[in-house]
Amino acid sequence: MKLINIFFFFLLLLAGCKSSKEIHNPTLTISKNNLLPASLKNWYQKDYINDTIPGISLEKWYQLNREKPKSNVIIVAVIDTQIDINHEDLQGQLWINHKEIPNNGIDDDQNGYIDDINGWNFIGTKSGGYVVWNRYEYVRIIQKWGPLFKDKKESQIDSKDIYKYREYHRALKKYEEKGPSYKKWLKSLNYRIELYPIITDTLKYFFPQEDYTYKMLDSLYKKHKVNDKEFWQRRDGVDKDLGALIGCMMLNLELDQKDLEDIQNHQTQLDSTVNKNLKIDYNERLLIGDNPDILEKGYGNNNVSNNKAGHRSLQYHCTKMAGIIGANRENNIGIKGILQNVKIMPLSISSPGDVNDKDVAMAIRYAVDNGAKVINMSFGKEFSLRREWVTEAFKYAEEHNVLLVHCAGNDGVDIDKEPFYPNDTNFENFEEVCSNFINVGAVTNKLSNTFVSDFSNYGKQNVDLFAPGDQIYTTTANGGYTFDSGTSMSVPMVSGTAALMWSYYPNLTAAQIKQIIMDSGTAYDIEVILPGTKDKKVPFSELSKSGKVLNVYNAMQLAKKISKNKR
Template identity: 70%
Template sequence: MKTNFKETKSLKKSILFFILILIFLVGCKSKKDLNISTPVFGKKEFTPLEMQTWYQKDYLEDSIPGISLDKWYRLNKKQPRAKSIIVAVIDTQIDINHEDLRGQLWTNNNEIPNNGIDDDHNGYIDDINGWNFKGTKAGDYVVWSNYEYVRIAREWGVLFKDKTESQINTKDLSKYKEYHRALTMLEKENKFYKNWLKSLNHNVAIYPLVKDTLRYFFPKEDYTYKQLDSLYKKYKINDKTYRQRRDDNDKDLGALIFYMMISLEVDEKTFKDLIDRQTYLDSVVTKNVNVGYNERLLIGDNPNILDKAYGNNNVSNKAGLESVQEHSTKVSGVIGANRENHLGIKGIVQNVKIMPLSIIPIGDEQDKDVAMAIYYAVDNGAKIINMSFGKEFSLHKEWVTEAFKYAEKHNVLLVHCAGNNGFDIDKNPFYPNDNGSENFDEVISNFINVGSISHKLDSTFVSDFSNYGKQNVDLFAPGDEIYSSSPDNAYKFDSGTSFSGPMVSGTAALVWLYYPNLTATEVKQIILDSGTTYNLNVIIPGTKDKKVPFSELSKSGKVLNVYNAMQLAEKISKKKKE
């Protein structure tokens, strides 16, 4: 049901009375049940400040489906029992000099900076703030990488190329099928990107003609998409004057107008935008989907052997590409941006140390880097590992699973974003995950997979890009239009499950700071059990209008709630002490 809050005063009073009754009933629930089943009366209009902070709000207090963070900070009177907690952020490189992250980053106090010696004997030289697993031997980093299906096609092609299923041993059958799935994806994507690049090359070539043509109609070049659309619809009738000045080399006027309309629609407003897109797509074709490209040659290691002897300590190498630092800087800001410096944003938790571990290129991360980053995080004291990345194929899933088990053994919580493909990951594989090889059985108990919601309490509540799954997504958290820190002391909005995961990581850090006697498994269950339940039907991501109850899209059927989690954590922590 949708409700307009610009209704009559009497209706507002009725709604307020109903909410007060609801709050009273919630307060009278048994101590074991902190779930809130909410009626859906969402706020419709947001101020600019509310948009920047919506995810921290409380539904009952603000009519905004946030994580009730502000509410907890306002009502909390206790002091944390732990001084700080380390959260490893396995991601891209990071802007370690950002004003809102100063003092919030992990420092390896057992290492003497820049002396070229592995002082703490952990296998990594001068790892002062973490490690760059995409670092090259020259001290730089690898920006471009294959997609995983390309690696599988290359690696497993030696075993399976030109063979039929009847020729394959039973033990290799699942790998054979995965090889062909990867091969099909490679052929499809290779064709798609090459055609796109071909089209873009044509667009670059005719761009001067388009600009010159439109200057005839718009001398100041101040046209909008709407104006071009209007011109496009009328040009066949009114192009007599134009045709008189065309030469034989001119293109069809309608096609030229339509070209610029498309350019405006995809934010290619200038020739530089077009060239940047062309450069990007050229790298996709020659590197991302190219079987002959091997990024590990620059790193100098063997990606099929687990070892420490690769990478470098430069976790903040920008080298003119802001995007290389952007993702991790935003993710880290959600978790631990300084809450006390009166700058930018407020992270979920203040007493945190972010440990940046770089593994993400433009392309797919490699399983070796994922596994080695997890081992590094665990061995160097991280309690929570945030993983805002994912892919549809996994060449060495077993390595990652073993690393997950290592984290479980050392009581470390793993938090992973569910992905932005808009599909059901119960049916479509998405890695890394906590599943057994052939079923949904969880092989570890310390893994949380997080989908994304928006601030809109209507049928679009679940972000249209978010992956979902009753078995493989544990809960949802805000991930749509999230305002966070960005390189060069900037702040921007961005969307993705990449931001839903950090909401959970920050909450877990907060729980452990106050209740350090809890285990990773207990923290996971507290977060899942204490979420908010929203009783509404939502559009399934990836469909136009097919709806299901929100509760059917994840295992818990809930949205992260910090206030409830802290209340439940206190009760469970007390019980453990009795």
Template identity: 60%
Template sequence: MKFHPYILALIVLFAGCKSAKESVVSTTPIIPKSNFTALELQTWYQKDYLTDSIPGISLDKWFSQNKKKSGREVIVAVIDTQVDINHEDLKNQFWTNQKEIANNNIDDDHNGYVDDIHGWNFTSNKNQDYITWGNFESVRFIRKWDPVFKDKTEQQIQPEDLANYKEYQRALKVYSKENASYTNWINSLNHSIELFPIIKDTLKSYFPKEDYTYKQLDSLYKKYKINDKTYRQMRDSNDRDLGALIYYMMVNVRNNEGTLDALKESQAELDSILNKNLNKNFNDRIIIGDNPEVLEKGYGSGNISITKKGLKNIQGHATKVTGIIAANRQNNIGVKGVAQNAKIMSLNISYSGDENDKDIAMAIYYAVDNGAKVINMSFGKEFSVHQQWVSDAFKYAEKHDVLLVHGSGNERFNVDENPYYPSDNNFDGTPEVSANFINVGSTSSRLDKTFVSAFSNYGKKNVDLFAPGEQIYTTAVGNAYKSDSGTSLAAPIVSGTAALIWSFYPNLTAIEVKQIIIDSGTTHNIEVILPGTKEKQIAFSELSKSGKVLNVYNAMKLAEKLSKQKK
């Protein structure tokens, strides 16, 4: 009997690492679930495909069979934004530096950081002012190499500088494209703001309560054949025809900018992108007051959860990531993290812009030196000004048996062909920097051609495996809970799994834990739409090194087997 490719699941459990490999393969036909209840939508990624018909990570299955087991504490460093440390589902889940006395302005444990109670904020100063806007890395790269390469041809470049020259040229292209895109965007917003009063008055004739939806607006203007290209032409010619005005509002509503306040908020944000993120003359380190060209301890502050009125709140991202890993599983509120015994060491390096290589490296050193076993890195960028600093930090983590987990990125491209940092790959043909790095792509709850998230990066060489990263329900700022999507959310599911493994099997090494996670994944024999294309399909197995999706149940079984073999 030949099964339909979308319902044939090959669940493969490899007893890898130092033991001989064996496999258990199930070819039971299962019809993937397509209609979810509200609760299933919130918990889908923790489900088991064989028992629930949902392609999750089989976390619930493992916990249901191991209710009486209790593991040891494992520290997971989350290198990310600031975090809501007082969230009801997270407040007892943070690592505490027992050697440090809070708020005495003394480095009690002599680790180079004053009052580092729950981690460190590398993006603030001692007055607790913090970076809200930073440069894109392409801008930093151009600024660094402009004095050497500006207006020069490749023939004028010395052989030892050729690689940096090519990266410089690539940075110029990215910068030019982004600058043009954001400039066009803000011009559209400026025009919409100018016309907004006229549009509102016009639409009042049709919607006195101003309660229109996109669908209603679409029905109203249906006799006008207008598309995005025509809209730009109308904008440039300042067209105030009825159809044009309706379409202006349709664009605003589609972009969640249906009010004047929303438009002005977007305008302010785009203005900051152009004048800060993309401004080669903007110095994003003035607030901190450090020397960005020197690796050093101590800059920043111990407050990992700063909130100041009037400044952009940047706690959201890390709060979501932290909840996935370590939200309290026993308090019967909110969500359940992957690893109950994980304690989060919060290390702040992210803001609106690209992370600085100095902060990435110093955060890794801090995490390793202060006892973290897993480091989650849910951030990325297309350039790296000081890649060697980060590579050296990777090697330091490897030497000290610490696992690095990274989200592969949301650019919809092949990371074998398009550099994406931080990475264990130098993208120059040389061997990998270290063996303790896991790069994670994102999957959805749909076991069909859209199984791989449309936004996810991929790579047969440089993405290790996939994990759920689409519509993940987790903790949010202010005791809230929200669903979000991105490889940023797939990575902490893997980090939580690594912490769960070490919680029960501490005699395993970082390299062994990495191999267990990869070898024990689920193989789905299906074709999926290649991210970045509309309909091109490719075998799911070709989008990562392992061709698999994380499976916690299998990983814990394999970890148990290997751990016993080592005793």
């Protein structure tokens, strides 16, 4: 048994018309290994009928379309981390606020934000930096609502506060589960760092070139007959025999921590998790200098792309989203985004930990007020301290005909039963609070029982449709390109599609764009393994409201038809 199976840890970091043609009982299975590298890099843009790859049929639409877009540019706000503003494949694709004079310290356009040339950093600090660590939302809830509800029974609580009372206790339960686990993990890391010089020196006796693999160590480990229980009993350094040292290095390799620097980096992250993310009296807002209890403009700073050495990792996520949506299609380098005539507006709210509802609400309002038509939101959390602020922002976007696209999450759970925020329902009766919000799950390139990504959340009420989210090749920080997986990767495909639709059919409403995307998706009549289980199979159609996968070609055809009918 691999040692990781006994290592209890959690990941630190870090989303009206007849349907389109349905594919019934498909027999072709597509796997990563069956795709050539060139196809793997853009598999999600392929078409099932033409290419035998279950993508979003983007290339098919471009191959057959000869019309020019009616709108010169669509602004897509990406509410996320910071962005690599200098990436070669995003040049010309980023939003510029031409009403603002750069770096003059004046709010020239009087929108409440000084020198917001490319967007805004809502977790920017007064000193020009940014908040590196956010608390988890359940920690904020304990800090905020603890004085009201601690040591009280539900019968003592006013009816108007019952929801908060129950959320407080749900948060407290989460905290009591997570806190000890993270501390145990940190203790293990500290132990492994202490042992590392002894381990490497000892293993040189068996592997002078230090060229050992996990399999080779496993063989040596079994030879010395040190079982898991004995190893963990020794982890505090009481008995550092050979078997325990071998087992410790096996764990390092299992966790892809190949050298001491890797382990120390994880130690630094985990130490911050324990002492910041999980610390009830830690207040990250002190660095920002805002009032966390009111909605206000102007806090934060205009630094959406911190390029200091050691800080660029916080650009990775937003840069990936931006590339999928709008990487330059005409420069013959890198990748091709969903559409060319787009401007990406980066709005930073995210760092390790949970986003703050105030930042979510204010970023949405900023995007709406500054011309965005689509807002990409590849983030989420299990709790929401100020969900009413976010709901009000959703409605504000709806009033201004702006579409919100959000990730379903990566926990492999039914979010009809386990809340995932932000969302557009109240979870009591699943009544939608707005008509402009789309929640997106992730699928793979394997049209088989593993079609739905094993990490993807699902829900017949709270997930609207699926889009590719497994092994997606896109832009990343430091001017690079990479593969990544997650429902986060599915969101920009829907956001880009919505922007493409609006660029051709600007008379459509956000509600119509949402409905067209859902109605026009591809319905696959197959059974899939339910995420979070090993082998339980369910119809794919039961995992989302539409039961479908994004299809750009079909969406554009249906948008054209509905747009003509509106004239």
